Amino acid sequence: MLEVQNLYKVFTGSEVLNGIGFKVEKGEVVAIIGQSGSGKTTLLRCISFLEKADSGRIIFDEYENDITKVSKKEIKNLRMRMGFVFQGFNLFSNMTVFENVMEGLVTARKMNKDVAREKTMKVLDKVGMSSYADRYPGELSGGQQQRVAIARAIAPDPEVILFDEPTSALDPELTGEVLEVMKKLAKEGTTMVVVTHEMGFAREVASRVVFMDKGVVVEEGTAKEVIDNPKEERTRQFLKKAGSKFEL
Numbered sequence: 001m002l003e004v005q006n007l008y009k010v011f012t013g014s015e016v017l018n019g020i021g022f023k024v025e026k027g028e029v030v031a032i033i034g035q036s037g038s039g040k041t042t043l044l045r046c047i048s049f050l051e052k053a054d055s056g057r058i059i060f061d062e063y064e065n066d067i068t069k070v071s072k073k074e075i076k077n078l079r080m081r082m083g084f085v086f087q088g089f090n091l092f093s094n095m096t097v098f099e100n101v102m103e104g105l106v107t108a109r110k111m112n113k114d115v116a117r118e119k120t121m122k123v124l125d126k127v128g129m130s131s132y133a134d135r136y137p138g139e140l141s142g143g144q145q146q147r148v149a150i151a152r153a154i155a156p157d158p159e160v161i162l163f164d165e166p167t168s169a170l171d172p173e174l175t176g177e178v179l180e181v182m183k184k185l186a187k188e189g190t191t192m193v194v195v196t197h198e199m200g201f202a203r204e205v206a207s208r209v210v211f212m213d214k215g216v217v218v219e220e221g222t223a224k225e226v227i228d229n230p231k232e233e234r235t236r237q238f239l240k241k242a243g244s245k246f247e248l
């Protein structure tokens with residue numbers, strides 16, 4: 001459904017993406033794992049045009065193009081089909097929870113206000129935040145803020161949602177509630193790409209796990225294959241370190 005091929009990205013002398021190919025099919029939950037600096041965030045940022053790739057191709061269903069030749073209008077269209085949830089919650093602090101979710105529906109998506117209101121209540125309910133609709137982000141815990149950010153991302157019904165370490169800024173006791181919401185979305189068949197250090201989540205929820213190192217995919221497969229029986233030495237080394245840090 002959404003694919004990049006042969007993606008390259010250099011940041012002032014350091015090659016961050018080295019011809020990486022990455023693909024997510026409809027209904028899949030792909031977990032991307034890999035050590036700090038391996039290029040995971042850069043990959044998501046290039047796919048979502050927050051960062052300009054140096055070369056490569058992008059394919060989104062019927063759309064295919066050189067990723068450096070996508071016009072501004074096409075970028076806008078492609079981005080409308082994606083949802084984003086990043087590490088920081090990026091909610092507007094001067095808007096209520098309700099307004100944070102509804103804003104994009106009315107402005108970017110030009111949705112009728114009544115329809116947008118209804119949709120907003122529905123997604124807040126889905127993430128268990130409807131009783132906080134009138135609160136401001138500053139009055140919420142990190143986990144609650146991230147659930148609102150997820151509600152905002154799913155509200156326009158994007159075809160795929162990209163998550164970049166959605167729980168890594170949270171205290172351990174708050175990660176569970178966010179992962180639960182993501183599990184629920186996964187169960188409903190939402191197409192998701194999740195950069196994560198949560199091996200438990202990857203093992204339980206991901207239909208495919210992709211291990212990245214130095215800007216390429218080193219190994220991919222089911223969680224059983226990649227996490228429990230890694231073939232590549234680099235994957236084994238990574239998991240060994242991750243295991244001591246994150247309690248496999």
Ligand SMILES: Nc1ncnc2c1ncn2[C@@H]1O[C@H](COP(=O)(O)OP(=O)(O)OP(=O)(O)O)[C@@H](O)[C@H]1O
Binds near residue numbers: 041
């Ligand atoms: N805007 C930037 N300018 C210069 N270098 C950058 C920029 N963004 C990322 N890099 C470099 O690119 C490399 C890959 O970074 P990236 O953030 O993609 O890694 P990551 O796999 O997401 O790591 P982490 O697990 O720590 O989030 C790093 O060496 C980083 O320093």
Ligand SMILES: [Mg+2]
Binds near residue numbers: 041
């Ligand atoms: Mg990152």
